[in-house]
Amino acid sequence: MIYLDYSATTPPDPRVLDAYQLFNQEYFGNPNSTHELGLLANHQIEKASKEILSILNVEHYEVIYTSGATEANNLALKGYAYQNAHKGKHIITSPYEHSSVTTVLNYLAKQGYEIDVLDIDKQGKVDLVELRDLIREDTILVSIGMVNSELGILQDMEAIKEIIAEHEDVVLHSDMTQAIGKVKVDLKGIDLITFSAHKFYGLKGIGALLRRKDILLEPVIHGGKSNSMFRGGTPPVPLMNSLAVALRFATKDFSKKIEHIKQLNLYLKDRLGQIKNSKINGVDAIPQILNVSFLGVPAETLHHELSKRKIYVSTQTACSSESSYSITVKRITGSDERAKTSIRISLSHLTKKQEIDDFIDALLEVLDENR
Ligand code: PMP
Numbered sequence: 001m002i003y004l005d006y007s008a009t010t011p012p013d014p015r016v017l018d019a020y021q022l023f024n025q026e027y028f029g030n031p032n033s034t035h036e037l038g039l040l041a042n043h044q045i046e047k048a049s050k051e052i053l054s055i056l057n058v059e060h061y062e063v064i065y066t067s068g069a070t071e072a073n074n075l076a077l078k079g080y081a082y083q084n085a086h087k088g089k090h091i092i093t094s095p096y097e098h099s100s101v102t103t104v105l106n107y108l109a110k111q112g113y114e115i116d117v118l119d120i121d122k123q124g125k126v127d128l129v130e131l132r133d134l135i136r137e138d139t140i141l142v143s144i145g146m147v148n149s150e151l152g153i154l155q156d157m158e159a160i161k162e163i164i165a166e167h168e169d170v171v172l173h174s175d176m177t178q179a180i181g182k183v184k185v186d187l188k189g190i191d192l193i194t195f196s197a198h199k200f201y202g203l204k205g206i207g208a209l210l211r212r213k214d215i216l217l218e219p220v221i222h223g224g225k226s227n228s229m230f231r232g233g234t235p236p237v238p239l240m241n242s243l244a245v246a247l248r249f250a251t252k253d254f255s256k257k258i259e260h261i262k263q264l265n266l267y268l269k270d271r272l273g274q275i276k277n278s279k280i281n282g283v284d285a286i287p288q289i290l291n292v293s294f295l296g297v298p299a300e301t302l303h304h305e306l307s308k309r310k311i312y313v314s315t316q317t318a319c320s321s322e323s324s325y326s327i328t329v330k331r332i333t334g335s336d337e338r339a340k341t342s343i344r345i346s347l348s349h350l351t352k353k354q355e356i357d358d359f360i361d362a363l364l365e366v367l368d369e370n371r
Pocket of ligand 1: 007008067068069070071098100145147148149175177178195196197207
């Protein structure tokens with residue numbers, strides 16, 4: 001098998017699996033129990049949160065553990081919007097957000113919130129002048145993800161933070177699901193941060209919303225006593241710890257891993273560039289994600305034929321609808337043909353050059369058969 005779909009999900013780091021197993025054995029007590037086993041488990045949550053916040057350099061935030069980024073985005077957006085409806089109902093976002101942001105915002109729109117979607121330039125960056133212009137008295141929230149999952153477009157978070165900082169009453173949420181573990185992030189100045197462990201070699205079923213401590217939210221999951229007043233349910237201590245462990249290892253030897261991925265990306269781009277009718281849907285993208293169209297061959301065909309050969313890439317993203325027409329590619333390139341024929345290849349520090357060569361051989365075969 002050749003796995004080139006690391007942005008959809010990553011295989012868990014064996015050290016994360018070991019820690020998960022150990023914690024299930026050692027710390028199975030309910031952290032809400034007040035006996036010693038409960039207290040021990042509770043202490044492990046505090047340790048995990050401390051490590052997560054220290055790695056991400058936002059010690060003064062709260063880690064609200066969720067089932068993943070989808071739940072974290074729901075809590076950030078609905079939680080903040082409901083809690084602050086009396087201040088205003090205007091929210092600004094980008095056209096590149098994941099469905100777990102856009103569908104929540106559409107849902108809020110049905111409840112009387114007003115959502116403005118920013119324009120983007122040819123590089124895929126949001127229009128910062130427009131962002132500044134759109135902010136008004138009743139704007140409560142701006143939600144802009146740092147890295148788009150389909151093309152890997154990297155937003156200028158520093159500039160966005162600066163603009164939001166000029167407005168005391170506007171809160172900035174950023175979906176960091178495709179950024180954490182992939183790019184260097186400076187989270188200071190972002191009020192609500194969301195991500196998911198399975199994107200950086202952690203386990204599925206655990207993610208987090210980091211909350212600046214003075215920001216209050218209406219819970220989305222109500223329930224009994226928990227470790228956070230913003231999310232009910234018995235805290236899954238082994239999963240929480242696994243998130244900290246995954247983050248620890250994902251950020252270890254970071255520069256070395258990124259350098260390897262950059263080299264692979266350049267090599268892959270070069271090989272793809274030599275293929276007739278190939279078009280790299282290039283923008284200022286992170287090196288882990290490469291989006292390319294092969295004119296004349298529908299994305300589904302490529303995806304299917306590669307999958308038959310046990311080579312895994314994706315069309316659009318794993319979470320989008322069945323159609324392989326990419327609105328994001330259309331928006332960037334203006335071309336319907338490119339939008340219909342684009343695939344996403346996503347790389348990891350685990351990817352080997354040989355895998356790229358084998359992928360290109362298979363790709364040439366599939367293209368030959370289908371053109
Ligand atoms: N946001 C982005 C940018 C994503 O790529 C994904 C996963 N594809 C999500 C949110 C949702 O994450 P989860 O699978 O943890 O719900």
